[in-house]
Amino acid sequence: MTNRLPHSLRADARDNRERILAVTRTVFAAEGLDVAMREIARRAEVGPATLYRHFPTKEALVTEVFTEQMATCTAIVDEGLADPAPWRGFCQVIAKVCELHAQDRGFTAAFVSAFPRAIDFAAARERALRKVAELARRAKEAGKLRPDFVLDDLIMVLMANGGIRTTSPAAAVAASRRFAALLVQSLQTEPVRPPLPPAVRLPLTVVT
Incomplete structure (x- = not known):
């Protein structure tokens, strides 16, 4: 005992x-x-x-939550980079990061604004982007990713994904999955069009 x-x-x-x-x-x-x-x-x-x-303190709590979220994002990118099929790895990174971003619902922006010195977010983001750039390079060399893709396109994608407004967190994730699938299809060089995830009814009130 x-x-x-x-x-x-x-x-x-x-x-x-x-x-x-x-x-x-x-x-x-x-x-x-x-x-x-x-x-x-x-x-x-x-x-x-x-x-x-x-x-x-609240700062200690929020910082721990944010650190875990950053670790999850890093693991997603590392998993994609380790995939022997670069295009598949690239697609998985896009899909999973968009979903994680949809679940975030502004938490990252709020954290960085409230506790700007709690963690070196900029350095972690740059490391992740360098890995994504390497994965994109491999996917291009494999002939799967359109050659005019640049890393700024990914930033634009995350900005657009962050603008999704829905009636519930579950709907936001579902809408993000469809958005990521549409994006991936627009970036591939081969005319392959697998079925999209189910559509999500979005409120028109946010469209101005």
Whole structure:
């Protein structure tokens, strides 16, 4: 009994931390960074003391969530770069990054604005873009990616993807998947047209 107790406590603490981060990602993406720490604790079903034990300040909590998101983005790009088929890897990067971006719902912009010195976001972004550029180069050499594609096109894509407005987070992800599929088809050199993901009904009220 005594030997099992520390392990159990560590497991409980780990579960609490993961639940706090999961709730924080959802809350901040949907409602912004102004949500109070006590409200995050309530939704994560932990006491305020438990929340502050893991994350003494809101900046520490938000920075951890953002760091995890950056790690996810880096893993997506690395996975695409490691794919022996460059075009397939490129398509997967576009699709997954667009989906991640749709789930973000302005969180990155809000984080960078609120805590500009918390993490070197610019350097991490540049590293990721260099890897995408290398993947694009390989896809071009394989004859799959149109030769006039430039990295600024990807920036434009993410800007457009970030402008998707829907009635729910799930609809935003679904719309992003269709958008990414349309984009990929426009970038390939071969006239292959696989079926698109299902269309999503979007509110016309945001179109001016």
